[in-house]
Amino acid sequence: xxxxxxxxxxxxxxxxxxxxxxxxxxxxxxxxxxxxxxxxxxxxxxxxxxxxxxxxxxxxxxxxxxxxxxxxxxxxxxxxxxxxxxxxxxxxxxxxxxxxxxxxxxxxxxxxxxxxxxxxxxxxxxxxxxxxxxxxxxxxxxxxxxxxxxxxxxxxxxxxxxx
Amino acid sequence: xxxxxxxxxxxxxxxxxxxxxxxxxxxxxxxxxxxxxxxxxxxxxxxxxxxxxxxxxxxxxxxxxxxxxxxxxxxxxxxxxxxxxxxxxxxxxxxxxxxxxxxxxxxxxxxxxxxxxxxxxxxxxxxxxxxxxxxxxxxxxxxxxxxxxxxxxxxxxxxxxxxxxxxxxxxxxxxxxxxxxxxxxxxxxxxxxxxxxxxxxxxxxxxxxxxxxxxxxxxxxxxxxxxxxxxxxxxxxxxxxxxxxxxxxxxxxxxxxxxxxxxxxxxxxxxxxxxxxxxxxxxxxx
Numbered sequence: 001x002x003x004x005x006x007x008x009x010x011x012x013x014x015x016x017x018x019x020x021x022x023x024x025x026x027x028x029x030x031x032x033x034x035x036x037x038x039x040x041x042x043x044x045x046x047x048x049x050x051x052x053x054x055x056x057x058x059x060x061x062x063x064x065x066x067x068x069x070x071x072x073x074x075x076x077x078x079x080x081x082x083x084x085x086x087x088x089x090x091x092x093x094x095x096x097x098x099x100x101x102x103x104x105x106x107x108x109x110x111x112x113x114x115x116x117x118x119x120x121x122x123x124x125x126x127x128x129x130x131x132x133x134x135x136x137x138x139x140x141x142x143x144x145x146x147x148x149x150x151x152x153x154x155x156x157x158x159x160x161x162x163x
Numbered sequence: 164x165x166x167x168x169x170x171x172x173x174x175x176x177x178x179x180x181x182x183x184x185x186x187x188x189x190x191x192x193x194x195x196x197x198x199x200x201x202x203x204x205x206x207x208x209x210x211x212x213x214x215x216x217x218x219x220x221x222x223x224x225x226x227x228x229x230x231x232x233x234x235x236x237x238x239x240x241x242x243x244x245x246x247x248x249x250x251x252x253x254x255x256x257x258x259x260x261x262x263x264x265x266x267x268x269x270x271x272x273x274x275x276x277x278x279x280x281x282x283x284x285x286x287x288x289x290x291x292x293x294x295x296x297x298x299x300x301x302x303x304x305x306x307x308x309x310x311x312x313x314x315x316x317x318x319x320x321x322x323x324x325x326x327x328x329x330x331x332x333x334x335x336x337x338x339x340x341x342x343x344x345x346x347x348x349x350x351x352x353x354x355x356x357x358x359x360x361x362x363x364x365x366x367x368x369x370x371x372x373x374x375x376x377x378x379x380x381x382x383x384x385x386x387x388x389x390x391x392x393x394x395x396x397x398x399x400x401x402x403x404x405x406x407x408x409x410x411x412x413x414x415x416x417x418x419x420x421x422x423x424x425x426x427x428x429x430x431x432x433x434x435x436x437x438x439x440x441x442x443x444x445x446x447x448x449x
Contacts, residue, residue, distance in 0.1 A: 094181070101188050109191060117195035125207040132181040134209050146207050 011038070012046045013061070019054030020046065023061050027068040032104035051102040056095040059088075063108060081111040090119065090131070182211045189215045198222075198245050199231040222249035224279075229260030239266045246270050255279030255305075264292030271296035281307035290317040297324045305330040315349045322353025329356055329381075334363040334388075342392045347371025351378030359384040368392045 009025040011034070029035040037047050049057060063084055070076050088096065093116050100109040120128045129136060138146065181189075193205050193216060201221070206213045215221070225245045232238045238261040246253060246269065253274040258266075262285040271277070277300050282288055290313035297303060303325040313321070313333070321328065331354060333346075347367035350360070351374035358381050365371075365387075372393050376382065387393065 094184075097188055097192070098184070101185065101191075110195075113188075113191040114195040116192050117197075120196065120204070121200065123204070125204055128204060128208050132208075134180070134182045134212075136208075137182075137210050138207075142210075143207065146213065 013057060014046045014048045015052055015054040015057040016050050017054050019057065021054075021057060021061055023064060024068075027061075027064040030064050030068060030105055030107075032106075033102065049103070052099045053095070056092075056099045059092070059096065060099055060103065060105075060108070067107070077107070081107070085111060085115050088115075093119075182209050186211075186215055190218065190221060194221060197231065198225045198227055199236075199241060202241050202244055203233075203236050217248060219248065219250040219252045222246075223252050224255040225249070225253065226257040227259065227261075232261075239263060242266055243269055246273050249274065251276065253277055255281075257281040257283065257307075258285050258288075259283040261285060261287070263287045264289060264295070267292050267296045268299075271299035275299065276302060278302055279305045279307075281305075281309075282311050283307070283309040285311060290314050293317055294320045297321050300325060301327075303328055307332040309334045315345045318346060318349040319353050322349070327356065328354055329358040331357055331359070332361040333365070334361070339366065342366055342368050344368055344371030344374065348374050351375045355379060355381075357382055361386040362390065363388040365390045366392055369394055 010022050011025050011028045013021045013023060013028065013034070015021070025038065029038060033049075034047060052060070063081075066080055066084060067077055070080055085093070085096075093112055097109065097112045097116060100112055119131065123131070128134070136143070189212065193201050193212065196205060201216050206216045222245055225242070227238065227242050227245070229238055232241060242256075242258065242262070243266070246256075251273060253270070254276060255278060256270060256274070257279075258281070260283070262282065264287070267282075267288055280296075280300070280303060282293070288311050290311065293308065293311060293313050294317040297306075297320060301324065303321075304327050306321065306325070306328060307330075309332070321331075331350070343366040346365060348371060350357070350362075351371075355378060357379040360375065360379065360382060363386075367390060372390075375385075
């Protein structure tokens with residue numbers, strides 16, 4: 001990031017593995033969680049972020065700085081977000097979504113959720129389970145029922161012809 | 164996650180398993196996946212995803228596209244399923260590329276809260292179908308009809324049934340030739356609350372346009388295209404701030420409008436501390 005000219009206030013954020021980060025308040029308050037802490041008067045000392053590790057926080061701060069440097073231009077912000085997320089692997093996305101949620105950053109949350117959803121677009125149930133490491137906890141009977149439910153469910157159900 | 168307070172080096176580099184994510188995160192991700200894939204894939208993945216998918220709050224805004232629906236699933240059935248799951252909480256729905264009058268009626272009878280309705284390339288849905296449906300939609304604010312031709316009677320019904328209507332888009336080409344102001348007059352007389360109007364391919368003349376300007380006193384934005392009988396001159400430039408009289412591409416606006424629909428719904432879903440709980444399409448257009 002370019003050197004900030006006349007930075008008014010800098011905050012110190014602490015990750016859950018005790019890494020410290022300096023970030024301009026104007027960028028950090030993109031996080032509603034941090035903003036609330038600042039408003040509650042925590043800004044003087046160190047702001048502890050118990051649910052975010054150092055690696056993820058570093059990445060989030062890169063995002064905060066990058067996005068807040070862009071003037072109010074939704075197109076450009078969007079393309080920054082796309083670029084920011086383009087090189088993140090799947091595991092990182094999981095960390096990011098948790099962090100974005102915890103930090104209450106709706107734009108980042110939106111973008112990361114969309115990116116994760118994109119991964120499973122047009123994929124089979126089995127593929128999604130493998131990719132996300134999710135165990136099938138349905139009984140075979142339940143699974144069959146769920147499959148059926150979403151197919152031709154409405155055959156024979158009352159129709160709304162003429163009212 | 165148990166966060167034992169005094170662990171020196173915790174081996175918690177890996178995120179929690181996906182099915183153990185907080186429900187609101189799973190919901191946010193699945194919402195991005197869209198209605199069709201939630202119903203055809205996500206619900207089958209595991210019981211947690213299914214239970215998240217079944218929450219009525221997941222079904223406040225539904226966008227269904229024919230091109231996303233693959234055999235053996237059926238477009239209308241999936242729509243009905245989505246409407247059922249919304250348990251009356253549906254705020255906005257977009258149907259694209261398919262749908263019938265029966266389906267529309269089904270939706271309207273179960274969605275008295277509906278504010279946004281977009282019918283895009285639903286060639287089987289007729290003006291008659293719209294007319295019957297809107298009678299059940301007293302809160303409708305935004306109506307987008309693309310390739311659904313509605314006649315004067317239907318326009319009147321929309322106006323009478325939906326007194327809150329602010330945003331009306333009619334991009335349904337009228338194939339008849341000649342001049343006719345009857346639709347414009349119907350809009351002028353029955354939709355006094357309109358803030359934005361987009362009308363493409365209409366036979367109205369200056370008489371109709373003038374009537375609209377006089378009848379819809381809140382109108383701030385007017386886009387027209389292929390309204391060849393209108394001779395604009397200075398007719399509306401003083402009053403309407405956002406005026407586009409020969410919009411170049413419908414495609415562009417179609418996407419724009421649908422994006423706005425989606426944004427409205429996201430804003431509604433994100434009813435967290437700082438988010439406005441009510442955002443109208445009109446506001447988002449600013």
